[in-house]
Amino acid sequence: MENDAAKALLSIVREAATEFSTGKAFLDCLRIVLAKISMLDWTSMDKSTQYLVISDVKQKLPGILRTGCHVPQTLVADATISSGLKESVLQVGTRDKLVVSLTATCQAYPGFATKWMALNNVILLDTVADDAIDFGFDVTALETRSTKQIHTTLVALFQTFLAQVEFGRSRLTTEDQKCFDDFLAFILSRRKLKAVRWLHGALDGRLSKVRSTMEQRFVDPMVLFLSRC
Incomplete structure (x- = not known):
């Protein structure tokens, strides 16, 4: 397995120029290298290397949960994050963007599938990009957040919902509110699934306990x- 990962890394290096054109190019390459390291046999890695990979995951997870993107860790708690500082989340070990579809989300949460498919007749849910939704604060530090801050996030999500729907009446009905509940459940479930899939790629089965702990503590x-009660 180590040889396979080494060969994959060599193929990536051969494709690259001898020098990095930008700092971002270097970080992209480093991200791929770390992803390949995570695929190695953990029993053959020293503790410091394992710590490096786990630490890298811990730094990236808050940004993914908040924005659906990679963002600098120092900005995760900021009120706003510029779109220019957000980078797409890639499938670990590849250069392909990690995208979670309506179909995949329904398969992961079959109890909601009927409601989401019905909602999809009103709003094309796959057109509401996950990485276009920013929850507005570090969701891994929820215990420090006030009810007002969470309410602000829910209001923003409600506005996103309204922007997708055409209303022929001036007042919202109970049915409209139920549709928003379904929309919110989809947005949260899709973000959770995206984070979980990324974690599974970054921390494979040999670190399943670490991964499970992160899911329970943060995801x-x-x-x-953020669920509307």
Whole structure:
């Protein structure tokens, strides 16, 4: 397995220029190298290397949960993050963008599938890009957030919902509110699935306990706190 990963890294290096044209190009290459390291046999890696990979994942997860993108860790708690500082989340070990579709989300959460497919007749859910939705604060630090801050996020998501729907009446009905609940559940579930898939790629089966701990500590609470009751 180590040889396979080494060969893959060599193929990437051969394709690249002898010098990095930009700092971003260097970071992209480094990200791929770290991804390849995560595929190696963990029993053959020293503790410092394991710590490096786990630390890298911990730094990136908050940005993915908040924005659906990679963002500098120092900016995750800021009120706003410029779109120019956001980078697409890639499938670990590749250069392909990690995209979670409506179909994949329905398969992962079959209990919601009927509602989401019905909602899709009103709003084409796949056209509401995951990486276009920023929850507005570091969702891995929910215990420090006030009810007002969470309410602000829900209002922003409601505005996103309204922008996708044409209303022929001036007042919202109970049915419209139910549609928003379904929309919110989809947005949160899709973001959770994206984060979980990325974690599974970054921390494979040999670090399943570490991965599970991160999911329980950071990913699951996001859905709980931001769900509209």
